[in-house]
Structure formats: structure tokens, C-alpha cells
Amino acid sequence: MTDAELARDIAAEAGALLLRIQAECAGGDRGDREANALILERLRAARPDDAILSEESADDPVRLARSRVWIVDPLDGTREFAERREDWAVHVALAVEGRAASGAVALPKLGLTLSSDAPPPLPQPQTPPRMLVSRTRASALCVDVAGRIGAVSVGMGSAGAKAMAVVRGAAEIYLHSGGQHQWDNCAPVAVALAAGLHASRIDGSPIVYNERATEIPDLLICRKEWAETVLAAVRKCGS
Structure with missing residues (x-):
């Protein structure tokens, strides 16, 4: 499995978990905590030699000596999640030598997970922008x-x-x-x-x-x- 495929699968799985949590309680604290645990478990199992930087975990300085670092936000938009809006997301990305090399963003309420290995074609832009x-x-x-x-x-x-x-x-x-x-x-x-x-x-x-x-x-x-x-x-x- 490629890094982009891994990011996509984990982001989608975390998004599905967050939808279940949102259906039970609108608060984002539980969502942050449980989505973070899921993402870290999946990454550590699949890429044990890589470092991880997550919003919801203590920063481990060992990442500074690693060339491959997963950078994740288990629930981007906690306020929107609690308000049951659509505009919240799950972020799973891999930085290699400081560059955003692979990643996926799940938009669970829209039923979408967009990843770096299969981005949609850009439609014609609108004017004014x-x-x-x-x-x-x-x-x-x-x-x-x-x-x-x-x-x-x-x-x-x-x-x-x-x-x-x-x-x-x-x-x-x-x-x-x-x-x-x-x-x-x-x-x-x-x-x-x-x-x-x-x-x-x-x-x-x-x-x-x-x-x-x-x-x-x-x-x-x-x-x-x-x-x-x-x-x-x-x-x-x-x-």
C-alpha cells in the first residue's frame, strides 16, 4: 500500500468513526480523542519506523531527527463538528524532508475523501473569483x-x-x-x-x-x- 493510499484509508476510517460519534453526541472532545487513537494505531501498525505529529498528542521531539513524519489533525473544525455542520474534516499527511509529500482529507458529512494519489480534475474557474x-x-x-x-x-x-x-x-x-x-x-x-x-x-x-x-x-x-x-x-x- 502506498503512503497516499494509507492516508486515504485511515482518514476515511476516522471520518466514519466521527460520524458515529456525532450521531451519539455533538461534542467534539470525544471525537478528537477517539479519532486520534484510531489514526495513531493504524499509522504505528503500518509505518512503525515513521514519526508522528498530531494535534491531539504530546509533541515528541524525536520527529526532528526523522525524514518521514506523519502530520495529522484527527478533527479539523471541532466547532463545526459540534454544530453538526458539514465543513469539518480529517487530515492525514506524510511530510518527507519537510515537504508535504502525500496526504488525504476526509469530508465525512459530504461522503468524500480526497487524496494526493487521485485528486479530482479541476473544473473551469468562475469570475469574479x-x-x-x-x-x-x-x-x-x-x-x-x-x-x-x-x-x-x-x-x-x-x-x-x-x-x-x-x-x-x-x-x-x-x-x-x-x-x-x-x-x-x-x-x-x-x-x-x-x-x-x-x-x-x-x-x-x-x-x-x-x-x-x-x-x-x-x-x-x-x-x-x-x-x-x-x-x-x-x-x-x-x-
Whole structure:
């Protein structure tokens, strides 16, 4: 089984578990805990020599000496999960030498698991572009950039749901500047890159994973034809 196939199978299995938990109780604490246990058990059985970085587990510094590190978010969008919305996700990704090499994002409420080995073909983009932002706290930068490029802002929940909306053709741009962690975007970036999208920091630099600090302050995932326009608008907003 390839790394991408493993990521897809584990993300889908964790998503099915979370749907059962959601049907019993809407709270996300149990979902975080049980989905994390399932993912770690499956990864350790299938890839015992790889390190793991999970949002729901203590960070083990041994990962810094490993070239292969699984980076997972068992439940991305705990608030949306508790509110029984559709925009939450499961992230399972493998970083190799700091690069998002393989990954899968499950969208259980939509019945979808998107993986880096079989991304869907990109449909034709829409004009004006749709830009995904936080549904509860869109940053001033996102508002400013949307105005500069004539984008329509669309609020949505979890990072994985927003990134996969671009992959699925439901939007053209996902811009984030409010701070994230490696587990928030490693799997989404792996799938987005495999689908032929642009993915970078908002200064255009590549995103590096398995760094000591887990924080990643910002992110841009978008159609390639919009990348330079968005990056230029970000530079203008910061000048």
C-alpha cells in the first residue's frame, strides 16, 4: 500500500468513526480523542519506523531527527463538528524532508475523501473569483485582498474544508493569515499540490513541515492563474 493510499484509508476510517460519534453526541472532545487513537494505531501498525505529529498528542521531539513524519489533525473544525455542520474534516499527511509529500482529507458529512494519489480534475474557474475566509473571524488582510482583486468572500469552517473547496472547484482562492499549525494544512497542501493548485506562504515562499515550532502563520491555496495576483495584493496591503 502506498503512503497516499494509507492516508486515504485511515482518514476515511476516522471520518466514519466521527460520524458515529456525532450521531451519539455533538461534542467534539470525544471525537478528537477517539479519532486520534484510531489514526495513531493504524499509522504505528503500518509505518512503525515513521514519526508522528498530531494535534491531539504530546509533541515528541524525536520527529526532528526523522525524514518521514506523519502530520495529522484527527478533527479539523471541532466547532463545526459540534454544530453538526458539514465543513469539518480529517487530515492525514506524510511530510518527507519537510515537504508535504502525500496526504488525504476526509469530508465525512459530504461522503468524500480526497487524496494526493487521485485528486479530482479541476473544473473551469468562475469570475469574479470566490475567496474562502474564516466564517467567524475573517482577517483584515483577507478583506483587503478580496477588495483589491475583486473577489467574492465566502465564509467557511475548517481549514481542510476550505482547501478542499478549492480542489473541488467550489472556490478559486483560500487565503489565511490568522495563524495555523502544521497539522492544519499539511494534508490539505499535499492534496492541493497534487491537484495542480498553488500552495505557499503568503509571501510566496514554500511551506516547510517538521519544523521545531508547529506554528505556520499564514497560507495561500489557489488556482495557479490567481497566485501572482493574490501575492501582489498581499504585498500591497502590507506596504
